[in-house]
Amino acid sequence: MIEGIHPVFQAILGTFVTWGLTAVGSAMVFVLDVENRALSQQILDTMLGFAAGVMLAASYWSLLAPAIEIAEQSPLYGPEGRWAFVPAAIGFGLGAFSMLFTEQLLPFLGLGSKPENWEKKDDDYNGNDVHKKAGEASTRSTSTVRRRKPSDHSIQPHDVESSAAIHDDAITSFVSAKDMSYRRVILLVIAITMHNFPEGMAVGVGFGSIGHAPGATFSNAVNLAIGIGLQNFPEGLAVSMPLRREGMSPFKAFMWGQLSGAVEPIGGLIGAAAVLYVQPILPYALSFAAGAMIFVVVDDLIPEAHQSGNSKLATIGTILGFIVMMAMDVALG
Structure with a gap:
């Protein structure tokens, strides 16, 4: 992030920083x-709470406030910016509902449940299930043997076929378990990536809006990038740690975790280019990014941070994150 260069390049640099912090978080594995x-x-829960606080503060000071200031200076929204709240409200609502719509699409991608629940579902697909089925098959076979007469020493053809079928079922279950494990890994990365794209756009919009309002400054754009990078830190860990728990090697878990942030430079490029070349959409774009970020905080980060019984730690983390981001925006903005 270098002041004075083209905003698109600033956005790309900023989103590479946020991606890098995702990788650092993933490397904690x-x-x-x-x-x-x-x-x-x-x-993890404390860090997720901290990330939520950072995003809440950044959504207002770095996105919503500049959006309203830009609208107030435009003659499109009445004398003295009387209707300046309209683009902010519309953009904010569209940003939130776009994320809601994305959530509704997840079942069609096989993501009907939240990522944190997938680890619990492993019990249905792991080796224990195979052993359970094998045990049941063994019980059935033993029962069949006990029911035979002592004089019956012959092996019937249907017994061989039944035994082969049971063996095939066990192998199929084991292969399916392996396939499902890799499938859940891919879907987990997709879910986090879908949330990271609007965050990259927010950074791009922040740099693209520099100079168009008193609140749209280079310092605010940098603070926004740092804030999003800070909240990406626990997101990277949130991907890599469950994968490591499931037995994946540390390096592979790290690679999957950092990959979830790779989409942010693309979002940053699109966001910066859009507001640079279509100026009237600037207040809508800023508030759209804010709405998307708030939705992620309320719908994902806070519930996830509170679900494991560490609600007090998560709340303290949220408060600290908000204070840190507020101080950065006010002192450095």
Whole structure:
């Protein structure tokens, strides 16, 4: 992020920073003791709460406030900006409902449940299920043998076919378990990526709007990029840590975790270019990004941070995150 260069390049640099912080968060899988589930979950929930606080503060000071200021200076919204709230309200609503619409599409991609519930579903697909079926098959076979007469020493053809069928079912279940594991990995990355795209757009819009309102400054755009990067840190860990728990190697878990942030530079490029070349949409674009971010906070980050019984830690993290981002915006903006 270098002041004075073209806003599109600033947006690209800014989103590479946010992607980098996603990778740093994902790299925590190398140092955290994921086997100590209680401690690692407490750390993750506190960080998710911190991320929520950062995004809440950034949504107002870096996005909504500049959107309203830009609308107030436009003659399109009445004398002295009387109707300046209209583009902010419309953009905010569209941003939130776009994320809601995206959530409704997830079942069609096989993402009917939230990522945090997938780990619980592993019990239905792991090796224990295969062993359970094998045990049931063994019980049935033993029962069949006990029911035979002592004088019946012959092996009937249907017994061989039944045994082969049971063996094939066990193999099929094991293969399906492996396939489902990789499928859930891919879908988890898709879910986080879908949330990261509007965050990249928010950074792009922030840099593209520089100079169009008193609140749309280079410092505010940098603060927004840093804020989103800070909240990307726990998101990277939220991807890599469950994968490591499921037995994936630390390096592979890290690679999948950082990959979830790779879409942000694309979103930043689109956001910056859109507001640069279509000026009237600027207040709508800023508030759209704010609405999308608030939706992610309320619908995903806060519920996820509170679901494991660490609600107090998550709340403290949220308050600290809000204070840190507010201080950055006011002091450096």
